Amino acid sequence: MSDLGNPTPAWLNTGDNAxxxxxxxxxxxxxxxxxxxxxxxxxxxRWVINSMMMVFYAFAxxxxxxxxxxxxxxxxxxxxxxxxxxxxxxxxSDELIQSTLPSANVSQNFPQSTMVYxxxxxxxxxLALIAGAYLARMNFTAxxxxxxxxxIFAYCPGAYSIWGGGWATKLGVLDYSGGYVIHxxxxxxxxxxxxxxxxxxKKDRESFTPxxxxxxxxxxxxxxxxxxxxxxxxxYSASPDAGAAVLNTNICTAMSLLTWTCxxxxxxxxxxxxxxxxxxxxxxxxxxPAAGFVAGWGAIIIGFCTGIIPWVSMNIxxxxxxxxxxxxxxxxxxxxxxxVAGILGGFLTGIFATVPGxxxxxxxxxxxxxxxxxxxxxxxxxxxxxIIGWDAVWTSLIMxxxxxxxxxxxxxxxxxxxxxxxxxxxxxxxxxxDDMAGPTPENDTAVLEGLQVHNDLxxxxxxSSSLEHRQTRxxxxxxxxxxxxxxxxxxxxxxxxKSKIRMAVHVFMINWVHQLGRWEMxxxxxxxxxxxxxxxxxxxxxxxxxxxxxxxxxxxxxxxSCIYVCASTLWLxxxxxxQKDADKTSDWMTPYxxxxxxxxxxxxxxxxxxxxxxxxLQRLFVNRLAQYL
Numbered sequence: 347m348s349d350l351g352n353p354t355p356a357w358l359n360t361g362d363n364a365x366x367x368x369x370x371x372x373x374x375x376x377x378x379x380x381x382x383x384x385x386x387x388x389x390x391x392r393w394v395i396n397s398m399m400m401v402f403y404a405f406a407x408x409x410x411x412x413x414x415x416x417x418x419x420x421x422x423x424x425x426x427x428x429x430x431x432x433x434x435x436x437x438x439s440d441e442l443i444q445s446t447l448p449s450a451n452v453s454q455n456f457p458q459s460t461m462v463y464x465x466x467x468x469x470x471x472x473l474a475l476i477a478g479a480y481l482a483r484m485n486f487t488a489x490x491x492x493x494x495x496x497x498i499f500a501y502c503p504g505a506y507s508i509w510g511g512g513w514a515t516k517l518g519v520l521d522y523s524g525g526y527v528i529h530x531x532x533x534x535x536x537x538x539x540x541x542x543x544x545x546x547x548k549k550d551r552e553s554f555t556p557x558x559x560x561x562x563x564x565x566x567x568x569x570x571x572x573x574x575x576x577x578x579x580x581x582y583s584a585s586p587d588a589g590a591a592v593l594n595t596n597i598c599t600a601m602s603l604l605t606w607t608c609x610x611x612x613x614x615x616x617x618x619x620x621x622x623x624x625x626x627x628x629x630x631x632x633x634x635p636a637a638g639f640v641a642g643w644g645a646i647i648i649g650f651c652t653g654i655i656p657w658v659s660m661n662i663x664x665x666x667x668x669x670x671x672x673x674x675x676x677x678x679x680x681x682x683x684x685x686v687a688g689i690l691g692g693f694l695t696g697i698f699a700t701v702p703g704x705x706x707x708x709x710x711x712x713x714x715x716x717x718x719x720x721x722x723x724x725x726x727x728x729x730x731x732x733i734i735g736w737d738a739v740w741t742s743l744i745m746x747x748x749x750x751x752x753x754x755x756x757x758x759x760x761x762x763x764x765x766x767x768x769x770x771x772x773x774x775x776x777x778x779x780d781d782m783a784g785p786t787p788e789n790d791t792a793v794l795e796g797l798q799v800h801n802d803l804x805x806x807x808x809x810s811s812s813l814e815h816r817q818t819r820x821x822x823x824x825x826x827x828x829x830x831x832x833x834x835x836x837x838x839x840x841x842x843x844k845s846k847i848r849m850a851v852h853v854f855m856i857n858w859v860h861q862l863g864r865w866e867m868x869x870x871x872x873x874x875x876x877x878x879x880x881x882x883x884x885x886x887x888x889x890x891x892x893x894x895x896x897x898x899x900x901x902x903x904x905x906x907s908c909i910y911v912c913a914s915t916l917w918l919x920x921x922x923x924x925q926k927d928a929d930k931t932s933d934w935m936t937p938y939x940x941x942x943x944x945x946x947x948x949x950x951x952x953x954x955x956x957x958x959x960x961x962x963l964q965r966l967f968v969n970r971l972a973q974y975l
Contacts, residue, residue: 357444359455365584366460372575373467375568377405377474384565385478386775388620388678390550391557392766393482394775400481404473404493411494412466419498420505421465424449427513428503428736435462449511452708454582464579465505472501472528478678479536482546482554483763486770488754492744496535500740504531504733518711519729520699520722522591523580525635525691526733533685534737536676542745543756545675547763554677559619566623570599573630577637587706591638595630598649602629605653613661624660627683628652632691636699638707639714644698648691656686689730696726 354360378401385397408416415432422430430449435441435458445454445461454461473493480489507514508521521527545551556562578592606625610618632652633645640648660682664670674681699714699722714722748754762769 355444357453357455358457359583362454362583363456363460365588366454366456366464366579366582369575369579370460370464370467372572373464373471373579376572376576377401377467377471380565380568380572381471381474381478382565383561384569384623385481385678387558387560387562387565388556389481390554390766391775392768394557395767395771395773396486397477397481399486399771400477400484400489401474403486403490404477405470407490407493408470408473408497409466411497412469413462416469416497416502417462417465419502420469421447421461421510422449422506424511428507429512430506430510435459447509447511449506450509450515451511456582461582468524468528468576469497469501469505472524472532473497475529475532475680475684476535476539479540479676479680480543481677482550482766483675483757484543485755485758488748488756491748491752491754492539495744495747496741499744500535500737501527501531504736507732508729514729514732517728518722518725520639520695520704520709520711520714520726521635521692521729522637522639522695522707523577523634525631525688525695526729529631529634529684529688530692530730530733531737533681533683533688534734535741536680537674537685538738538741539745540674540676540681542742542749545673546677547760550763551675556620562623563619566626570626570630573599576630577634581638581707585706587638587703590703590706594637594640594642594645595633597642598633598645598652599626599629601646601649602626602632602653605650606657609654609657609661621657624679624683625653625657628656628687631684631687632694635688635692636695639695639699639703641698641700641703644694644700644716647698648694651690651694652687655690656682659686689734692726692730693723696723 382398382401385401386394389397413435415434417435418433419430422433425431441457441459441462443458445456445458446452473496476496477489503512505527506512508519508527509515519526546554573595574592577595578588580591581587603622603625606628607617607622610616610621629649629652632648636644636648660679664676664679664682670676676682695714697715699711699716699719701713701717704711704713711722712719745756749756757763758770767774
């Protein structure tokens, strides 16, 4: 106990402690912001916020559960062959004492607080990796429940079994830095969880275009450099083996990236930047169980294998397999990059682990098959099967518990999946587009007050009656009906013209209605023009656009076109629904209004009214139009 008040106890090695904290910080950066921005760049833009928030939440929740119960279950005193005795590590005496792994009879030259944090960032990134498979459809409330349960019942027993002195440690399973504990676990949970959650919307599965490749590259770079701490910190000291692990990590990663790129060129005739990132990740994952155990030439072989086999899994097996087509929708391919690469790396560790490498790590294991220990290959297979079976069972049980006991849906509603971040979080990633959509009074008190003054001026403070105000509104909507009819009528006729003539007329109509101040007509004609320019209609906003293709195809009869125009116009009349106006009074609006949110509309008497719009649809439309232009 006297060491608790000693700033430099005899067991402390300041160099080891400094390196361990540095390595832990590098691994933490892999999750936030590394995986946050990697996912944000890879997903469709309407899922940017959701992808980052799932990682952000997992990181925070994992830390709280880790210090309250998780660390001791994974690295505490023996309770079961696969779990330690649950306990907290939040007292000062817990944080200042020397770090030890009692079940493994191992101690480190730094405090337990350093060890707790170092192992926490590994646990956190495991959950962050799992999130990559569930993006674009998992109910966020279900994710909030899933994270702590999976950490306690799936991750911690695996960590104790292989690292903490459990049965797999005694069997001799080699996992230098988490090829099994982290990557095989996350890959298993990704596959099984994706099955229980179900697939994304059909249109997302068919076209899920990354929204920001440069942002993805920032995340990929952080991930690669951060892996120096991921693998370099696991000797628990600033030792020669740490240096070997860092070098081998980079050798394997480079080889895997180059191999994957060559596979893309051979089969697809083009090198893909996304493919190269996948190759980078599979190389990092493949070397993780072997980093300090193998020689440099072994790292090259592992990198070559992880550049080919996961490529085949992702680009051939997944595209032809019935289960991946119909049942398992792994959004970012975590199954291929982590499950396949993790089990492959663990198997190759059993072959290429060297006696000097294992000894430098502080293990008495006699190396792998390359040094005459063929048994190690079978031991590695047993360890992999345990992780797969354990995590598959617990992932399934947790998903069923959330769905049937907690009564929380695993999936979002289809409406939420169509809208994405706006529906789930009430936020958009690229908010600078909102400037085009006008102010949002419900979120801005100052603007709301300004609009109230505007409304007072409109109806005449102390003078005009509410009836006059209503009449002005009615005049505005009559003009809206007429403009809608003009838009659909002209578009039906234009649909039968050649595209160049049709686009020229669209430009003319945009200029004409601009002079009239009819913004809803400008936006509609602008939408038609964009559609004729092969504007990709991949979001709910574009689904709402009535383009020339949806009104009447060139081969469609004029009678069918007229029927469509009449039906559309009738819907506009009947589709008006009660809506609260900016002044909190009842009003009427159409869900397909393209008028920017809360802007002035000139009436026939020269006065100006303030009309609201269906905000999510309006925002998505303007964002889409702005990005295209």
